[in-house]
Amino acid sequence: MRRDDFNDFYENTIKRHAQLFLENNKGYNFHESADRIYEEYLNQKTLMRLVLEKNNINQLLDRHKVCAAMTVAILKCRPITCESINDVDGSFKLSDACTVNEQLAFYCSWSLMIGFIQASSASTEKKKFVLPPTTHNDNFVNTFTRSLFVANVQNSLSPELLANIYFTLLCHF
Amino acid sequence: MKILNLIKKDNRDKCTIYQNANNSFDFDYSVQSGADDNGKDEPLFKNANKNIDMSVTYEMKEVDYYA
Numbered sequence A: 001m002r003r004d005d006f007n008d009f010y011e012n013t014i015k016r017h018a019q020l021f022l023e024n025n026k027g028y029n030f031h032e033s034a035d036r037i038y039e040e041y042l043n044q045k046t047l048m049r050l051v052l053e054k055n056n057i058n059q060l061l062d063r064h065k066v067c068a069a070m071t072v073a074i075l076k077c078r079p080i081t082c083e084s085i086n087d088v089d090g091s092f093k094l095s096d097a098c099t100v101n102e103q104l105a106f107y108c109s110w111s112l113m114i115g116f117i118q119a120s121s122a123s124t125e126k127k128k129f130v131l132p133p134t135t136h137n138d139n140f141v142n143t144f145t146r147s148l149f150v151a152n153v154q155n156s157l158s159p160e161l162l163a164n165i166y167f168t169l170l171c172h173f
Numbered sequence B: 001m002k003i004l005n006l007i008k009k010d011n012r013d014k015c016t017i018y019q020n021a022n023n024s025f026d027f028d029y030s031v032q033s034g035a036d037d038n039g040k041d042e043p044l045f046k047n048a049n050k051n052i053d054m055s056v057t058y059e060m061k062e063v064d065y066y067a
Helices: A003-024 A034-051 A063-077 A100-120 A140-153 A159-172 B002-009 B014-022
Strands: A028-030 A080-082
Touching: A003 A028, A003 A034, A003 A080, A003 A100, A034 A063, A034 A159, A063 A100, A063 A140, A063 A159, A080 A100, A100 A140, A100 A159
Parallel strands: none
Antiparallel strands: A028 A080
């Protein structure tokens, strides 16, 4: 993804979703992070090429891998911060944390994925993309974003695993 | 990105593609909490694996679109 392509994505998707999070929730701030997210995206994309041995630079990465790299990049850069976060006498718990950056990372990457699908087929332009149901007591988005949160806290984020999840989601439609 | 070639082919600009994509899913902007108190998310994922339908399989195939 060239820088001007990323800038379009940043302005039209990342900032848009971030703005809607701020409008719907008090006490959060968005920090301009285009440089940081783009640099981290390039790191993740390049690492994925090395791990998956995609050595042919003329062959671009699959869209689900691009979305996975973007998810990790946004998640690691954490462009939204919470004003009220504090640790008084060691009382901070994981349940006090919020997953707003994980939600933002998934929303932006999912938008990117839908953009790829719609760009490849004009017939999907009016389609509503509904994620698969879950078999437990929370929906897909909450389950996925909370899993991202726990994975990040445990330093166990895997772009390759995320790419497989996005590929499976692609198969769902 | 190949997506841009595809977009150019049907005369849609990038902003339109992203805006359509943003509107094609019902995003919920209420912020969720990080985890349960013991950090294991047991209430959320309780019995999740037991209920997974393992008979569903997906065929891995060559993907046509790259980015």
